[in-house]
Amino acid sequence: MWQQSFVDDNAINRAISELRKQLAHPIQKAPLLKTHYRKGYSLTVIPERISQVNDADTSSQVLNEPPVLSSKNEGAVEATSTQSFKKSSLKKPIFYSLLAVVCLCFFAWLIWLSVSAPSKDKVKQITANKVASTWNIGSEVHPELSSDKQFLAYTNVEPENDVMHAFVKRLSDQREVEITYPGFQVSILSWQLNQHSVLLQATNLKLQKCEMVLVDLSQFPVIGEATSIKECDLRYTGYAQVDESGEHIYYTEYKNEHEGSGLYKFDLELKKEFIVIPPPGVMYGVIMPRLSQSGDKIAYILSQKGKPFSVFSYNFETHETKRLFKAKKSVISFAFDWLPNGKGIIVFEGSELSTIMFDEKNIVKHTLTVTPKITPYYITVHSDNSLFYSEKMTQAYSLIKATDPFGDNPEYEALYKSDKDEYNIAEIINKEGTAHVFVSERSGSSQLWLSQNGLTKQLSFFNYDDGSSAFVLGGLRASPNKQRMIFMKNKGFSLYDVNAQKFYPFEEFNKHKIVSYIWSKNNDSIIYVKRLGSKNILAEFNLVTRDTRVIEGIKANKLISDSKGNGYVTNDNQLIRLSDRQSWELPKNAKKSVAYGVSKDYFYYSDSISRVARLNLHDQTIQDIHVDFRPIGFMVSENNEILFTGSKYKDMQIVQMSWDE
Incomplete structure (x- = not known):
């Protein structure tokens, strides 16, 4: 029919x-x-x-x-x-x-x-044959194969200091060379389409410089000329690829954090930028654009906060956009690539491998479950039933105490270190005095742990029957008197009473899309920002009366508080103190930051890559430092000591996987 x-x-x-x-x-x-x-x-x-x-x-x-x-x-x-x-x-x-x-x-x-959804097949199970393909010490990530499948490029990250190196391996004889760029550390972005030239992202974190560099490898193993073709924003520039002619480079970039990232084409001769796919208008957006082998299409991932990601294709000739794949869960994955013939793509979601074949009329999807279980984060396709991948969870998280970080002799101390991830920390006061509560996975799942007087014990024993894994706990916020704590478990909110040592569900918050929250100074209410449509609403929920009060006249994106419970909000341009609504203009780099802290004298912010800065609230001066870890989040004490959640890369290899259906 x-x-x-x-x-x-x-x-x-x-x-x-x-x-x-x-x-x-x-x-x-x-x-x-x-x-x-x-x-x-x-x-x-x-x-x-x-x-x-x-x-x-x-x-x-x-x-x-x-x-x-x-x-x-x-x-x-x-x-x-x-x-x-x-x-x-x-x-x-x-x-x-x-x-x-x-x-x-x-x-x-x-x-x-159901016209917009690709056809679905029953999920079959396959057994994967796996072999390690790289052997350098450190974390080896982001494999990329040249268009003719002769060369494998990848990034190696040193295990202690997170310095990045770029390598290219010839598969026929396993000959390998390292590519360098003086004054910069380098990582692999992609291969130029149908050419033996590799695109690098070269960064100097201390100087805050970022360049895209194209390196000629046509005479491999001789490394040819390295040409800087475009500056980049190391915070908000994503994957990029140069077309076959070398005339254009396609890349994703945030122009405004809250609008998300779009897909852009840059004319390398005219030095002019064009929009291919506009930003979606909400956080995240377009990531991982990949050109098809013929160059007539580009596939990309669209990710929106709190929603499952999708893979789309865009046809340069017809300007037609097709959704080829929609994930089941809202966990982002970069694991997709074109099939060698350009007639389809392979996408990984967890251990499910989906092959999607499509043309002008049809989209056919075939899904396989891989065993033993794997969770690829990046893949590069070698053939219809072979690919290279690097695993998800490339970084290990730990808690770090920084003493006098902006002084002449800063000291950094690893806290509560185990073989598993530790992150998020809050300070409480119980009958025995001051203690730290933090999240750890040392017992096999995300649980709250208490450290006090040199002893560490497990505080929570949550069950995760829904298959949840890492980072299901977070957002720890202690009340100013240190007697109660609010936190997130999966997508729900809970309260912890320190003296009663009991957990209570906080159902009222589960009804809203909560963006940010802090305790009020009186310890009896929670101030929060909720997303309603396209607007942020600032409100206060009283835990005693269970009433909600909307706070008018303040535009708020994020909430932060100091150790005394004084609340502040940040928006696109300002830091505002809630008690008297005094405001400060945000520094330029603070507008792009993703982690904030505050004390009575300073406003702290970080790019979550390697930089931490603070604005003096009295004289408006700025201090900026480099740290040897990724400062994901932090808490500032009254004496300006900082408790960081930091991350470093794990030791891991790139694996080649093949299978028979």
Whole structure:
């Protein structure tokens, strides 16, 4: 009926048009099929079944003879207001034909409802053959194969100081060379399409410089000329690729953090930028653009905060955008690549490998579950059943205490270190005095731990029956008197009473999309920012009366508080103190920051890469430092001591995986 496996509006319209022709009545000219807008189709007549006198005699004729009106009802019958034309009693085969049409129309309606989703197959299980492909010390990530599959490029990160190096390996003889760029550390971005030139991101974190550098490897193992082709923002520039002619580079970049990242094309000769896919208007956006081997399409991931990611393709000739894949969960993955023939893509979500083949009309999806279980973060496809990947969770998180970080002799101390991740920390006061509560995975899942007087013990024993893994706990905020704490468990909120040593659900917050929250100075309420449509609402929830008060006149993106409970908000341009609404202009780099802290004298901010800065709230001066870890988040004490959640890369290898279906 449809003549294609993927059904869109045009296919349904064509099919119904053909049905109208086939069901045209020889006498009555009014149509038999009626269209109900955005619902489906129905018949305009009421079929009547008649008595069959000679069923046996007529059964051999009905397949070859055209339908005729029964003499029993020949002539006019009074029409009702709901009928398009006069009733006719049809023979039994015509009744069943019309019944079949109704079924087909209902089927068309169902397909119309799911028209934008690729077809789904049953998930099959495969056993993967795996072999390590890199052997350097450190964390080896982001594998990229050249278009002809002869060379493998990847990034190596030193295990202690997180310095990045770029390597290229020839697969035929495993010959390997390191690519350097004087004065910078380098990481792999991609291969130039159908060329033996590799694109690097060169960064100098201390100087806050970032460049995209194209290196000629056509005479491998001799490393050719390295050409800086474009400056980049090391905070907000993502994946990039140069086209085959070397005339354009495609890349993703945040122009405004809250609008998300868009896909851009940069003319390397004219030094002019063009928008290919605009930012989605909310955080995250377009990431990982990859050109097809023919260069006529580009595929990319679209990720929006709190929503499952999707993979789209964009056709440069027709300007058509197609969604090829939609994830099941809202966990981001960069693990996708084109198949060698350019007719489809491979996408990983967790251990599920999906192959999506598509052309102008059809999208066909085939999904496999890989065992033993793997969780790729980056992949590069070698053949239809072979690829290279680097694992997810490339970084280890730990708690670090910084004493006098902006002074002449800063000291950094690792706190509560184990073989598992430790992150988020809050200070409380119980019967024995001051203590730290933090999140650790040392017992096998994310739990709250208490450290006091040199002893560390597990505070929570949460079950995660929904299959949740890392980073399901977070957002620890202690009240100013250190007697209570609010935190997030999965997507729900909970309260912890320090003296009672009990956990309580905080159901009121689960009804809203909470962006940020702090305790009020009186310890009895929570001030929060919730997202409502496209706006942020600043409000206060009283834990005693259970009442909510909207705070008017302040635009808020994030909330922070000092050790005394004084609350502040940040927005696109300002830091505002809630008690008296005094405001300070945010420094330029602070507007792009993702982690904040505050004390009575300073406003702290970080790029979560390597820089931490503070604004003196009295004289507006700024101090800026470099740290040898990624400062993901931090808490500032009254004496300006900082407790960081920091991250460093793990020791890991790139693995080649193959499979048989």
